[in-house]
Amino acid sequence: MGNSVDANRTRNDLRNMFSQWKVADYSIQREQEEYVGGWLKRGEGVTVQYLRKGEMQTVFCNHYEDYAKNIRSIFLFMDRVRIAEKSGISYQGLSSTKDLVKSTATDTKSEEQEGIDDAYDVLGVKADDTTEMVKKAYTMKVNFYHPDRPGGNDEKFKRVTRAYETIMKSRGEHP
Numbered sequence: 001m002g003n004s005v006d007a008n009r010t011r012n013d014l015r016n017m018f019s020q021w022k023v024a025d026y027s028i029q030r031e032q033e034e035y036v037g038g039w040l041k042r043g044e045g046v047t048v049q050y051l052r053k054g055e056m057q058t059v060f061c062n063h064y065e066d067y068a069k070n071i072r073s074i075f076l077f078m079d080r081v082r083i084a085e086k087s088g089i090s091y092q093g094l095s096s097t098k099d100l101v102k103s104t105a106t107d108t109k110s111e112e113q114e115g116i117d118d119a120y121d122v123l124g125v126k127a128d129d130t131t132e133m134v135k136k137a138y139t140m141k142v143n144f145y146h147p148d149r150p151g152g153n154d155e156k157f158k159r160v161t162r163a164y165e166t167i168m169k170s171r172g173e174h175p
Contacts, residue, residue, distance in 0.1 A: 004068075005066070005068040005069050005072045006068065007067055007068035007071055007072075007117075008117070010068065010071045010072045010075050011028060011071065011117065011121060013075050013079075014026075014028060014048065014071075014074075014075050014078070015126060017075070017078060017079065017082060018050060018124075020082075021052060021082070023050050023051065023052050024051075024124070024137075025050065025051040025124060025140065025141070025144075026048070026049065026050035026051070026124040027048070027049050027050075027121060027122050027123070027124050027141075028046065028047075028048050028071065028118075028121035028122070028124075029046070029047045029048075029049070029118070029121065029122055029159070030043055030044075030045070030046060030067065030118055031043025031044060031045035031046070031047070031062060043062075044062070044064070044065060044066060044067045044070060045060065045061060045062030045067075045070055046060070046061050046062070046067065046070045046071045046074055047059070047060045048060075048071075048074050048078070050124075059074050059077060059078060060074075061073045061074045061077075115166055116166060116167070116170050118163070119162070119163035119164070119166035119167045119170075120163075120167065122159055122160060122163035123137045123138055123141060123160065123163050123164060123167065124137055124141075125137050125167075131168075131171065131173065134164070134167055134168075138160065138161075138163075138164040141160045142157060142160050142161060142164075145157040145160055
């Protein structure tokens with residue numbers, strides 16, 4: 001992975017793969033932000049979660065000091081799983097992986113643009129999807145992660161809500 005990697009291209013590759021697999025419930029999340037020396041620093045690791053064959057699957061990569069390389073590593077791994085399945089190779093419950101990769105560098109995109117791209121990935125929608133589709137994805141995820149529901153997750157609930165608000169603001173609409 002010595003060449004330059006385009007994170008946006010990889011996000012689109014992942015979205016296309018999910019579309020081919022007919023997976024509608026997925027999210028691509030950056031490692032959580034943290035305060036380092038008084039500054040908010042974005043993590044470069046990536047977690048991809050998706051609901052497939054009735055199970056929530058998780059793939060995590062935090063090896064490289066570059067978000068783009070980490071997300072590309074996940075895509076390449078998942079592409080190999082897809083190829084294996086097409087070849088008749090079966091596996092049992094890819095529910096998670098160990099650290100495929102590790103990282104801590106900065107991205108060249110503006111924080112605002114990165115925030116919008118991350119928001120679309122968290123909801124599992126594309127920038128050209130209709131507002132109705134965005135609302136539907138938000139409703140589905142917020143209901144799934146609601147902390148009052150069995151198996152709910154407060155942090156994921158908040159993250160989905162922030163993503164939805166970011167998208168709606170970027171579209172000039174009120175959440």
